[in-house]
Amino acid sequence: MSPRKQTAGAKTPVGPVRTVEPGHIFQMYRKMLEIRECEDQLNTAFSKNLFPGYIHSYLGQEACAVGVCSALRDDDYIVTTHRGRGHYLAKGMALTPMICEMFGKANGICGGRGGEMHAADPALGILGGNGIVGGGIPYATGAAYSAVLNGSDQVAVAFFGEGASNQGSFHEAMNLAAAWNLPLLFVCENNLYAEMTPFSASSRQVDVARRAEGYGIPGEVVDGNDVLAVYAAAEAAVARARSGAGPTLLELKTYRYGGHFQGDPCHYRTREEEAEWRARDPLIRLHAHILSQNLSSESELDSWREDQKAQVAAAIEVALSSPDPDPNEALSFVYAS
Amino acid sequence: MTMKNYCWALIDAINEEMARDPDVFLAGEDVAAAGGAFGGSRGLLAAHGPLRVRDTPISEEVIVGLGVGAAMTGKRPIVEIMFMDFFGLCMDQIVNQAAKMHYLYQGAFKMPMVIRTMTAVEMGIGPHHSQSLEAWVGHVPGLKVVMPSTPRDAKGLMKSAIRDDNPVVFIENLALHKIKEDIEDEEFLIPLGKADIKRAGRDVTVVATGLMVHKALAAAEILSQEGIEIEVIDPRTISPLDVDTIVASVRKTNRALVVTSAHKPFGLASEVAAQIMDHAFYDLDVPxxxxxxxFTPQPFGKGFEAFLHPDKASIVAAVRELMA
Amino acid sequence: MSHAIIIPKLGLTMEEATLVRWHIPAGQQVAKGATLYSIETDKISFDVEAEADGYVDQIVPEGDVVPVGALVGYLLERPDEASPCVSSVAEAAKVVVDNVPVPAASAAPPPMQATLGGNMGEGARRYISPLARRIAASNGIDTGALTGSGPNGVILKRDVERAMAARNAAGGPIGGDAPSSSVSRRPMTAMRRAISQRMQQSLNTTAQMTGFGKVDMTEMVQWRSELLEVMPTDAPRITYTDIVTKACAGVLREMPELNSYIDGDQIVTWNDINVGIAVAIDGGLLVPVIRNADRLSLLEIAAQRVALIDRARTGQITPADLEGGTFTISNFGSYGGDFETPILNTPQSALLGIGGITDEPAVRDKAIVIRAMMMLSLTYDHRLIDGAVAGRFRARLRALLEHPSVMLALLG
Structure with missing residues (x-):
């Protein structure tokens, strides 16, 4: 199915295939709000030249990270990409050290060494972002193999975009995971553009999920803007992996509101297309679902938004007032002693 | 003491470390059922089982990636890339992932992995299997690079490499697989980063690696009969390089020659020369x-290798020139 | 099969030799056991016999200085055979190392070359190695006056060292080569070179101190003349050197700290007492050694000394005669010296110089009397031996030499 042909707007309801506890839904909504606020305010800060480097915005894709990570435990592993902030937050990373890292500060989660594309936390199974498209997928197999060797039921998730699905690393990793029956989820967030080139120009098969057939594993196209659909698909794939049934490829159809990076003029796509996708906004849809099911009130949802807004603003304030790293620190940690 | 060849010394090292530490595992092309493309892992599958000794698809990038992810999550993988010439297929995992993980995340992840690989220089197997590419990895901070020239060194260094918490590129030399040496039966380790003086001498310091160590030792016999005593130093580990041992020798001899199977530009020979300039310039009597x-690729046909590579005659000639 | 002709090692300390003469001309046949060539080391001359039958192929010309173990030629099976290469490869390396023939040193270099030197224009500027520059600067050598012996005239360490040696010999500042009309030059003999190196090394590596003292030899002179009268005429004639040797050996047994030396950060003490006796010969000096002198009788010491000096002066001395000394006696009185401070024979740490015995006025019991007096000078390595220890050695020696009956009683 093509996401362009999907019907737009709040008329497209979120599609829970099974009952999800309201508390769990609220958690997902608040997490999506946190990501949304974070991306919004970072974009603003970047536009004001408050921090250096790039910013690869996750705006619009919040349901992907939150839906998948909601199906994971703390001891499950994730490997992510240059556009990884949604995954970090969804897997539980604290907001302030992550934002300080975006600003390259001494109290960033990497001490300012990584910047926007890198963060990790072994305790949460977050095995890092990546500056290389497709660079993380191969080592997700190693994390999955550790679980096999340990005889544990942990799973690993490799997040990547449809652009990375044209890298050899994706195919090598998927083939190995299939051949070895690894507890590994391949989660492709297909936001339609590999950097600034439409996926349709790079691949004759526009459904990445179909590639799974070639490796003998299940592949599934999922509405990536429907957090409950993503959650349901991820939960089923995780259960398969935990049970020893091997890897799954999930393709989450979604859309990147910003360009490849903040400031990308997006000449390669139309305003109409952007508007169409904004009408299918994952937060709007979950918001509508919560109200339509009478799970919560408009005012409570608004208060959550204000709460997340304030928390992100506070974290950015901390980042702005934090010290830069001591340059001498650059010489440490090259080798483990 | 037991007489062991270079290949079996390495198998012994891996076998001992796998028995010692259940987190160690070996994965690569043909390492399990076949016992290694060149016999370098014979017996390990039977000893340690199919999960810990595992054949992989011919997928170099994911072979190294497997090691990276496993090392980050508490294992001590040995991943094998059959020939170093295949590193082009997995350099991202080596350079951008393995080498930087500890640094980037300030030690939150250790990277205890060995990338076992091989050079088959001067074995007559052509341009894609004969290269000496140690400079590729020697240039990358975060990696250690080992290239032993004797069975005992191979064993002791492999054991240290497996126990090291950093990614270690361990470059075997196929041409040396059959050389034998008496090796003690008791356990021993050879530390990474420590050179070995293979022959002491007063006149010229000759730094050589891999196959060239043996050629230099053969040249030393000839030169000795002419009254020229060369000191042959095998760095064994090229990163980190044991500059102190080399410099101490040059302070004594005042002359140095570096012999490698790798090319000059940006290579180990150039690095050693530069280190000598940095630390012993005022002890040099000649450049x-x-x-x-x-600076050519390695052609296949008979005679090309002998023509291109240093041999004992060219080492003797170079030393004589230094002594002129 | 051809047979390599290698310079033999003839003693522990031998490092090189001058090939002074080929007895068999190049291309001629020689039989195994015939004298093939002669070498001269720092101490001895030696004829080397052919180790096999063959035709002589000479690589090294007469007059060249060559290190021990150097290849100087071949004994070829056929007169027209080409000079072969030498190959002795370690067992382990044989497996892997090519069998490329290695041309002899004089042959043209192979096509692949190490990068050496770079392009050094001729005449434009003077090149000097970093090491040579450093040594020259720290020793006050004007490199502008030096001639370089390296490739393209580059000044090397050896050129600076040669200039330093020349300055030391001349006792004056170095200018490099003096005008050729005012000096004459000749190469040093191997012995002179050895002596110069040993002397320089001795002063460079030890802290030498010399103490003097006079010994009243009156009683000893009397005792010796009585002894000589009763000795058979064919017995070796006992000299004062023999007597001093005997006394020194006895005192060294009591005071091993003078029979020691410094090696790195350790003090090494010899168990044996081997006394070397400096002997002047034509063109230089030798120090033959009387081994275990403390265990020899005076007569045995005399007999050994006579034999050693005879061999030294007739060129018959062997390397073994010259090795192993732990203490040295130099009789500067024998050539008229009054006060001398001989230089230590390293690694030894002590050396006794003895002067001649002369009648001198001396005060005994508040009266001036004539006594036979002898000067002693003890040179020692002050790093190891303190002045008081050296003084005690001299005093003990004096007690023995002044009282022959005491010496006999104690040393036999």
Whole structure:
């Protein structure tokens, strides 16, 4: 199915295939709000030249990270990409050290060494972002193999975009995971553009999920803007992996509101297309679902938004007032002693 | 003491470390059922089982990636890339992932992995299997690079490499697989980063690696009969390089020659020469000399290798020139 | 099969030799056991016999200085055979190392070359190695006056060292080569070179101190003349050197700290007492050694000394005669010296110089009397031996030499 042909707007309801506890839904909504606020305010800060480097915005894709990570435990592993902030937050990373890292500060989660594309936390199974498209997928197999060797039921998730699905690393990793029956989820967030080139120009098969057939594993196209659909698909794939049934490829159809990076003029796509996708906004849809099911009130949802807004603003304030790293620190940690 | 060849010394090292530490595992092309493309892992599958000794698809990038992810999550993988010539297929995992993980995340992840690989220089197997590419990895901070020249060194260094918490590129030399040496039966380790003086001498310091160590030792016999005593130093680990041992020798001899199978530009020979300039310039009586193959790919046909690579005659000639 | 002709090692300390003469001309046949060539080391001359039958192929010309173990030629099976290469490869390396023939040193270099030197224009500027520059600067050598012996005239360490040696010999500042009309030059003999190196090394590596003292030899002179009268005429004639040797050996047994030396950060003490006796010969000096002198009788010491000096002066001395000394006696009185401070024979740490015995006025019991007096000078390595220890050695020696009956009683 093509996401362009999907019907737009709040008329497209979120599609829970099974009952999800309201508390769990609220958690997902608040997490999506946190990501949304974070991306919004970072974009603003970047536009004001408050921090250096790039910013690869996750705006619009919040349901992907939150839906998948909601199906994971703390001891499950994730490997992510240059556009990884949604995954970090969804897997539980604290907001302030992550934002300080975006600003390259001494109290960033990497001490300012990584910047926007890198963060990790072994305790949460977050095995890092990546500056290389497709660079993380191969080592997700190693994390999955550790679980096999340990005889544990942990799973690993490799997040990547449809652009990375044209890298050899994706195919090598998927083939190995299939051949070895690894507890590994391949989660492709297909936001339609590999950097600034439409996926349709790079691949004759526009459904990445179909590639799974070639490796003998299940592949599934999922509405990536429907957090409950993503959650349901991820939960089923995780259960398969935990049970020893091997890897799954999930393709989450979604859309990147910003360009490849903040400031990308997006000449390669139309305003109409952007508007169409904004009408299918994952937060709007979950918001509508919560109200339509009478799970919560408009005012409570608004208060959550204000709460997340304030928390992100506070974290950015901390980042702005934090010290830069001591340059001498650059010489440490090259080798483990 | 037991007489062991280089290949079996390595198998012994891996076998001992796998028995010692259940987190160690070995994965690569043909390492399990076949016992290694060149017999370098014979017996390990039977000893340690199919999960810990595992054949992989011919997928170099994911072979190294497997090691990276496993090392980050508490294992001590040995991943094998059959020939170093295949590193082009997995350099991202080596350079951008393995080498930087500890640094980027300030030690939150250790990277205790060995990338076991091989050079088959001077074995007559052509341009994609004969290269000496240690400079590729020696240039990358975060990696350690080992290239032993004797069975005992191979064993002791492999054991240290497996126990090291950093990614170690361990470069075997196929041409040396059959050389034998008496090796003690008791356990021993050889530390990474420590050079070995393979022959002491007063006149010229000859730094050589891999196959060239043996050629230099053969040249030393000839030169000795002419009254020239060369000191042959095998760095064994090229990153980190044991500059102190090399510099101490040059302070004594005042002359240095570096002999490698790798090319001059940006290579180990150039690095050693530069280190000598940095640390012993005022002890040099003549410029440091480098003896390497010319800057060409390695053609296949009979005779090409002998023509291109340093041999004992060219080492003897280079030393004589230094002594002129 | 051809047979390599290698310079033999003839003693522990031998490092090189001058090939002074080929007895068999190049291309001629020689039989195994015939004298093939002669070498001269720092101490001895030696004829080397052919180790096999063959035709002589000479690589090294007469007059060249070559190190021990150097290849100087071949004994070829056929007169027209080409000079072969030498190959002795370690067992392990044989497996892997090519069998490329290695041309002899004089042959043209192979096509692949190490990068050496770079392009050094001729005449434009003077090149000097970093090491040579450093040594020259720290020793006050004007490199502008030096001639370089390296490739393209580059000044090397050896050129600076040669200039330093020349300055030391001349006792004056170095200018490099003096005008050729005012001096004459000749190469040093191997012995002179050895002596110069040993002397320089001795002063460079030890802290030498010399103490003097006079010994009243009156009683000893009397005792010796009585002894000589009763000795058979064919017995070796006992000299004062023999007597001093005997006394020194006895005192060294009591005071091993003078029979020691410094090696790195350790003090090494010899168990044996081997006394070397400096002997002047034509063109230089030798120090033959009387081994275990403390265990020899005076007569045995005399007999050994006579034999050693005879061999030294007739060129018959062997390397073994010259090795192993732990203490040295130099009789500067024998050539008229009054006060001398001989230089230590390293690694030894002590050396006794003895002067001649002369009648001198001396005060005994508040009266001036004539006594036979002898000067002693003890040179020692002050790093190891303190002045008081050296003084005690001299005093003990004096007690023995002044009282022959005491010496006999104690040393036999």
């Amino acid at each position: 440091v000399a480098r003896l390497t193959p010319p």
